[in-house]
Amino acid sequence: MKAIVRVMLKNGVLDPQGKAIEHALATLGFQGVEDVRAGKIIELSLAETDPERARASAEEMARRLLANTVIESFTVELAG
Amino acid sequence: MKAIVRVMLKNGVLDPQGKAIEHALATLGFQGVEDVRAGKIIELSLAETDPERARASAEEMARRLLANTVIESFTVELAG
Numbered sequence: 390m391k392a393i394v395r396v397m398l399k400n401g402v403l404d405p406q407g408k409a410i411e412h413a414l415a416t417l418g419f420q421g422v423e424d425v426r427a428g429k430i431i432e433l434s435l436a437e438t439d440p441e442r443a444r445a446s447a448e449e450m451a452r453r454l455l456a457n458t459v460i461e462s463f464t465v466e467l468a469g
Numbered sequence: 470m471k472a473i474v475r476v477m478l479k480n481g482v483l484d485p486q487g488k489a490i491e492h493a494l495a496t497l498g499f500q501g502v503e504d505v506r507a508g509k510i511i512e513l514s515l516a517e518t519d520p521e522r523a524r525a526s527a528e529e530m531a532r533r534l535l536a537n538t539v540i541e542s543f544t545v546e547l548a549g
Contacts, residue, residue, distance in 0.1 A: 423514040427512075430475055435503065436501030
């Protein structure tokens with residue numbers, strides 16, 4: 390099954406990529422953009438078919454490789 | 470309101486970042502990972518409160534700046 394891991398910088402951690410996007414949007418004429426945060430998304434296709442074990446496994450992957458948990462938080466979502 | 474733009478490489482476009490993650494997971498001992506695709510997520514806080522206009526605006530931002538629609542596809546999701 391598929392596990393989707395979303396990795397975002399924690400609140401309070403400066404996000405220069407988000408700020409750059411925010412400025413670029415303003416330069417392009419988009420108004421009313423109050424804040425932008427940029428993150429990563431990792432779609433894992435797992436052989437595991439049990440949802441609980443797939444989730445546990447994806448969380449372990451996120452903790453050990455995909456996210457830097459000092460500055461980033463992650464969520465795992467299962468799909469199909 | 471918040472608009473979440475997910476940008477992924479289109480199917481068929483080689484994803485070296487995804488492949489690197491796949492190999493790193495295998496090296497760490499994770500088994501049963503069949504495929505990995507990496508993408509970007511951009512959370513926009515918009516002043517706009519009308520969901521339809523917020524979505525239209527976020528899609529326009531994605532087309533003009535956030536995604537390279539030649540090789541990437543995007544989805545927009547509204548949240549609160």
